[in-house]
Amino acid sequence: MTTTITPRRSGIFRQLAVDTQYVLLGFPLGIVTVVLFLVGFGLGVGLSVTVLGFPILVATLFQARGFATVERARIGPVLRTRLPHPYYKKPDPDDGFWRKMLVPLSDGQSWLDLLHGILRFIPSTIAFAFVLTWWVGALGGVTTILWDWSIPRPPDNKDLNELIGLGSGDDVRILLYTGIGAVFALTLVPVVRGAAQLEAQFARALLNGVNELRERVAEAEAGRDAARAQREAAVSAEATALRRLERDIHDGPQQRLVRLAMDLGRADLQFESDPQAARATVAEALAQTRETLDELRALSRGIAPPILVDRGLRAALTALAGRSPVPVDLDLPKTDDRLAEHVETTTYFVVAEALTNVAKHSGAQECQVRLQRSAYGLLVTVEDDGAGGASLAKGHGLTGLMDRVKAAGGEMTVTSPAGGGTRLTAILPA
Incomplete structure (x- = not known):
């Protein structure tokens, strides 16, 4: 029990120290920045009718950037996160002196840094007042018994408590002050934490709010682009599969069925004049029927192999490797846990298409198929x-x-140097 509670308490006390120093140091920093920036901004605006006003404004904005950088570093331990450095406009190397001078004046984040430096004294003062009051109340109250004796009092002082028999006035006063100090001490952590959060969140909103909003917009746009690309890939893959299926049916079963119809018509004419030739034609038609059925089964495996649905990916890939004319070395996970249907189907088609290409084009003597599951997918x-x-x-x-x-949400790469074999790699979400 002790080992589990001690780290938690030490963490609370460490955070209390971090929050306290953040607020106590933020108050004088707030006074410095409000004076410095108001003076710089006032001089810059007042002298803007002359050439001197712009350099003063630019210098003030750069000072605001410096104080903002310091504040972002101070906010991190309070918010328990690291705030990234926001984007600032930068002049082009080919720009002239005055153009480089005016670039900071058109940067929105620089003006937000200046605004924070001017207004930060408001939350800093509020937080400082609460933190200082609670620390003084807590420390002074719980230690009343140690310093109360040092307060001088008249020798014949008898208060109402002594007269009515409640005890000496000193005892009641010490008890009262100690009780008040205990209340301050018990509420010290949440009050200091709330004050530090008030000041830190105000700073975060001005110093990093726009940058965080820009990042969220960029992430949303990236997600939208990824979804659009995935949708387009799905449409393209479906269209390619349909074209291939149409071509395979046209070049294979359809041609065989046309020939089968012609053979059966010729056999019908031959039955009266040459029964022997008719029997040979019928036998040939039966052979054509069997070949057509074999081609249709092969095409059906390319659409939705029954073994994949019934027995899973491991059995389907084993059957696929057994039909390959090139020897295949399978390295599959030991577990038979089923994956999502679209993942298993995509994996099957990846391996099937790859083995088909190996058999048709590579001239390989051996092929290896390996599946690995990890936290990133399959x-x-x-x-x-x-x-x-x-x-x-x-x-x-x-x-x-x-x-x-x-379309399945994955990525695929192919490494195939001339004469060096081919390595196809696909990562699929699993």
Whole structure:
């Protein structure tokens, strides 16, 4: 029990010390900045009709930046966070003297720094008054018994408490002061913390508020762009898959079905004149039927392989590797835990397309497929020892696969130096 409470108490006392020094030091800093900046701003504006006013204003703004930098460093321990340095406008190296001089005057954050330096004395004074009062009340009250004797009093002083039998006046006074001090001591931590937060949050709003708002807007825009890119990738991947399916059906089963219809028509004509030839034509048509069914099964595996749905990714990839004409070394996670459906489907298509490319184009003797799960997601790696030369450039076969990976919220890279084999890597959220 002691080991768990002590760090917590030490943390509270450490934060109390941090908040106290922040407020006590902030009060004189506030007085310095309000005097310095009001004088500089007043002189700059007053002399703006002459050339001297602009340098004074610029110098005042740079002083405000310096005090703002110090204040951001002081705020960090109070707010328990590190405030980043905001963006300030900078002149171009080719700008002239006067243009460089006027750039700080058009920087909004510099004026916010100046405004903070002028107005900070308001929250600083309020916080200083509360912190000083509570510390004096707490320390003075709980130590009343140590210093009360030093206060001189008339020798014959008898107050009302003694006359009515409540005890000596000194005892009652010490008890009262000690009780008041205990109240101050018990409320010292939240009061000091609240005062420090008041001053720190005021400074944060002026010194980093615009910068934080700009960062949130940038993050929102980046998220919107990522969502748009993911949506476009999904549409592109779907269109590519449909075009490929149409081409495969047209080049394979459709042509076989046309030939099958022609063979059956020829067999119908041959039954009366040449039954033997008709039987041969029918046998050939049956063979065409079986081949057509095999092609349709292969196409259906490319759309939604049943083994993936029924038995999971491990079994589907094992079956896929078994059908590959190039020997495949599988390195899969030991666990059979199922992933999200779209992740498993995308992983299957990545491996299937990669193995197809290995068999058709690489001339590889061996291929390795590796899946690794981590805190970042599912890492899919397909590597071969072939001729290399694969590319993700538009027009290549891997472009549609990359769109499919992006549509699933992942990223894909291909490393394929000429003669050095190909390494395809995809990271998918899992």
